[in-house]
Amino acid sequence: MATHSQKDAYLYKKVITIGTVCELTGLSERQIRYYEKRKLIFPERTERGNRKYSFADVEALMDIANKMEDGMQTSELRKEMQRKEEKRYDTKLRERMIRGQLNAYFNKRD
Incomplete structure (x- = not known):
């Protein structure tokens, strides 16, 4: 799939x-x-x-x-695009951190 x-x-x-x-x-x-x-x-x-x-x-x-x-204005649009990109980056970073914490937790239990 x-x-x-x-x-x-x-x-x-x-x-x-x-x-x-x-x-x-x-x-x-x-x-x-x-x-x-x-x-x-x-x-x-x-x-x-x-x-x-x-x-x-x-x-x-x-x-x-x-x-x-x-x-x-184009400057406003560019700022809006940058904010959206930063938010996407923050979300991806947060997801990686959570995955890392889960992996560490479950690997520690083995």
Whole structure:
């Protein structure tokens, strides 16, 4: 049985061209490049320098565009993204610590 991350791996695979992203999101290439320049989105580059995006990037771009439309500034969006990333990191760290404590407890009993 596939784990959650294996099952959703396609979401993060960078295979979509900027033209397709424009079609999916309704954003212009200029807008997408601006969000990249402002460090809100991080496409991969092919050997020829073409940008490649994932489905997760497409969702993020749509979220960014909606928040910008609502009046949010790119600096606010970047701070929000950093807070979310820190929270994810803290959660993963806490999970590893708990697993370590459980392993130590059960290994000590053997």
